[in-house]
Amino acid sequence: MRWDTVLMVDWSGGADRGPRPKKDAIWGCVVSRAGAEPPVYLRSRPVAEAWLTTRIAAERAAGWRVLAGFDFPFGYPAGFAAALTGRADALAVWDWLEARIEEGPRTSNRFDVAAGINARFPGVGPFWGNGLRRDIAHLPRKGRARAGHGMEEWRAAERRARGAFSCWQLSGAGSVGSQALTGLPVLARLRRRFGAAAWPFEPVADADVALVEIWPSLLREAIAARRGADEILDAAQVRLMAAALARLKGERLAAMLGVSAPEEGWILGLGFEQELAAAVRAC
Template sequence: MSRPSTDAGFDTVIVVDWSARSQPSPAAPTADAIFMAVSHGPGTEPRVSYHRTRDAATQALVVHISAALDAGRRLLAGFDFPFGYPRGFARALTGGDDPLVLWQALSARIEDAADNANNRFRVATDLNRLFPGLGPFWGCPPSQANPDLPERGSLRHGHGLPERREVERRLPRAQPCWKLYTTGAVGSQVLLGLPRLNHLRERFGTAISVSPFQPPVTPIVLAEVYPSLLHRLVTARRRTGEILDAAQVRVLAQALHALPPAALTGMLAEGDTEEGWILGLGHDRLLLEPASCTS
């Protein structure tokens, strides 16, 4: 296995729309499930695949990463959920501010079976008990509600943590990571996504780095993305009958791969090294310009 040069950028770009479903998604592709777009070159059409479970998606990622490493190719994988929490959460849980140690701590608590059955609401309840007052996590089905996990965010009080990361303050339409349930919730994706990424880090070791927590100079780089950054381009390029999630990952994968390598590397190095960052935030025009020249 040869180590690829970072000068030419990435040979493969993957963008993943994650899901926190507690059962396998339907056999036929449907919204609010896992879609994965894989681009093998600037100007090429990404291939989009549908995955019914997080386990199946993780296995597919292992195959893509292994193939890239065996071929001496670089791979960027973007995921549409936060890679960190507002400042102070990691320290309360781990005693330090390292977000990758936090990933390990969450992995030790989360149970996520091959059929998507998981314990995320119980974990959120236990995490809330680490803080005074009530919160910060909220949102659950009525059957999961308990005195330490409120159904509504307005019921929280006195937990002492910020509501949003800095990146979400700059992009208000992005949901805060404490919300676990109902429309737009991303918190469950975080609780069930970070342990999966931690598994990839454990499996591939120093071949993987995580933006913006580590320098993006490894063969495999993981990054947080927000496909709605390109909502106008997605709207323009969405095909008749195409599921929005599938269109978003396809268009974003193509846009990222069309960037000049130095520009993409610079974006990967930006952001808060405790809370995380959305790749490309503030570079909408640069993302749109090369993408507009591809078909």
């Protein structure tokens, strides 16, 4: 399994971060047959989506296959997709969110969309973490306020990945819920535009563009050891993840992509941590 270009993205659910590179923002990095490029700071989600679209189009115009990784959950705990869309299909959730998530000049309507989803479920939840000053009906600020919504807290991947956060948490340090709500609509558009295959929901062996879920904290120790002294962590993560995946031989990457998780999704490299960490340390 040969990938000519590896493109890694550290996403953010937050507001436009301004022109100066910052931590906790969106960063991208590309390693291709032409060589490794420095990380790119992307100040907002619209800027990031435009960069992704332009970059993937250029790689495809060159006849190169692209493996693109994003650091947010591609799916939700089992049962959520069917409850929301009537289909036990994570990609149906992508399309559902794309039709409803809107990006304003500085932020999105993700909290209101999450509240609307909660209102469709019994009890209170599953989403929580209203990060706005105004109260939002059906969206509690604290996770302990939830009850009776019927969803599991974790996917199988999070139960295995030590330290991973629940996809239901929308705000607070380490949370990934807002990244997923704002990132999945972008992936839905990339999938449609480029005919991309979304792993592990679709086969990627013959895909020209494959979208995969990553979690750089899976390799936190190896990344810490190779991070530059003054390097922003997000930049280091995408730089080293891209370089490590580009170093792997085709059959080893194929083994990592051989996981079956048809509804919830999976983190690329989970179960192969030692091998992937060794590739990071070799960068």
